[in-house]
Amino acid sequence: MIVLIPAYEPDERMLELVDALDEDGCRMLVVDDGSGDDYQPLFDDVCSRGIPVLHQCSNTGKAGALRRGLTYIAGRWPGEDVVTADSDGQHRPHDIEAVAAVTAQGDALVLGGRAFTGEVPLRSRVGNAFSRMLFRASTGQRVHDTQTGLRGIPSSRIPDVLSVGGERFAWEMNVLMDFSRRRIPIKEIPIETVYLDGNASSHFRPLRDSLAVLRPMLRYLLVSLGSFVLDVVALQLLYVASGQLLLSAIGARVLSGVVNFALNRSFVFRAAAAGDVRTQLMRYGLIAVAMLAAGYAGLALLTEWGVPLVIAKVVADGAVYVCGFLLQRGYVFARRRDAPEELPAAVPALR
Incomplete structure (x- = not known):
């Protein structure tokens, strides 16, 4: 199992996540999505821990970072399952490991679904509710958290994921739409809902990316x-x-x-x-x-x-x-x- 962490202009929380996963014996790959020279010391710290880092020359969006990481993993570690996790600390190590455990049991795409309880930013609560409603109307399938970045991808499904088109955050929705249409199984397990500093670290652009996510x-x-x-x-x-x-x-x-x-x-x-x-x-x-x-x-x-x-x-x-x-x-x-x-x-x- 490889934990794939896409990162754009991260902070110390990325190092905290890497250290916690390293203590639990998880193997990782970090993709620097064109963060720039100011963030190089953080990625150097990751490398000093023995964790490989891929550097994008420019910011390609989350889809580009995930595609690069998945392609690399499929070539270097064929047969390894992958769990994708965000670098901003919103995905707890125990939830990452729970998704990894379910992923290893079959060939389904596994989603870590947030319950959206407690103090959830209004834009996140409304955006997820709207996305969830339209996804169900379009596919007939119930997924509680369509925008989660915590996903388990069995090695057999990496080619399926990479075959899906789309850019930035919309790509993750496209994957769900494509898998639902092709009747590839999707599982969802509950995870902790964590929003730090009002979700200020998120690079999700509410209007532009919401339209892109909902476009299909x-x-x-x-x-x-x-x-x-x-x-x-x-x-x-x-x-x-x-x-x-x-x-x-x-x-x-x-x-x-x-x-x-x-x-x-x-x-x-x-x-x-x-x-x-x-x-x-x-x-x-x-x-x-x-x-x-x-x-x-x-x-x-x-x-x-x-x-x-x-x-x-x-x-x-x-x-x-x-x-x-x-x-x-x-x-x-x-x-x-x-x-x-x-x-x-x-x-x-x-x-």
Whole structure:
């Protein structure tokens, strides 16, 4: 087991964490994410303890530091599991070791989930609650702490993690989204909630990084909403032109379905290279037919009761649309679990 610690402009708390883990016999790797000359003495102290340090020439963000560390570990210590921990003292050694113990038991990504009890900064409490809600809405999976940096990665899952795109803090959310979509198991264990000095040491930029973290989920919801609006407008126009409810419903669904499939495949799920388009289209078509039948049944029933067409459309399709979201994510565009990208052949040297 290797504890991977990304650090950008750290303070003495990094040394305290390193010393505590060293006393417990943990092996570590620290990545200096372009902190600059002023912080070199701290990293020299880490090196003097026999702990390797990788230096980034410039600040690449947390994603860049973690990718570099994971790539190095996979090359130098193949077969070793990894636990990622922040350098600011918010992850206690006993929690790091607890995540490591669970990670060693299987092939699941293990999260150290904070309970957010006690004195938690408002921006952290609200941000995590919002992120948690949207993640569950987009994936159907419950994760209490989607933004935790304490994660256990089995050695077999390092290629899967490295295959995920994204930068800075958004990358950690992308990993959860990707694993959920590919049905790779995710476990969560409770850890202590620690915020020091009002979380002043965090390099998380509330507005900019929150938008980046939520971008994958927002893309999913935006495309689905746009397709739904297109379906409603097309239904109304076709019904006015033809006077045939069934024909109008089928035509509107075909049009919105083609647009939805293309955007979900290329823009939302980024699945253009992850599966055969014919298989994806066939699965999408089966789901679309089932949703069309359910939606039309509800639409016919509501209009028979005298509900205006547009209102009936919104109510009927709203009831079945959530199921369509989940089926597209988990079935139509699911990536194969056995198709991660290969690790880079070259291992970065210590600098």
